[in-house]
Amino acid sequence: MGIILWLVFGAVVGSIAKWLMPGKCPAGWLPTIALGVVGSFAGGLPFGHNGAGLVGSVIGACAVMFAYSIWSDDR
Numbered sequence: 001m002g003i004i005l006w007l008v009f010g011a012v013v014g015s016i017a018k019w020l021m022p023g024k025c026p027a028g029w030l031p032t033i034a035l036g037v038v039g040s041f042a043g044g045l046p047f048g049h050n051g052a053g054l055v056g057s058v059i060g061a062c063a064v065m066f067a068y069s070i071w072s073d074d075r
Helices: 002-020 029-047 051-073
Strands: none
Touching: 002 029, 002 051, 029 051
8 A cells, every 4th residue: 555655646746846946847747656656755854844844755756757858968
């Protein structure tokens, strides 16, 4: 059950981050979920995965998505 919740939370956070990011992100829905999960983990750690963790998770997902867009442009 925990993995399913991480995937759903990653999808939500990744979708919010994709909506907030300017420009076009080259990621589809599956990479968006993966980037959302990674960003959620990276951004949510300092906030302890509580209510404030959502904001940190979105910020972390935006940062990971930004890094992904730079990395994918170089390829």
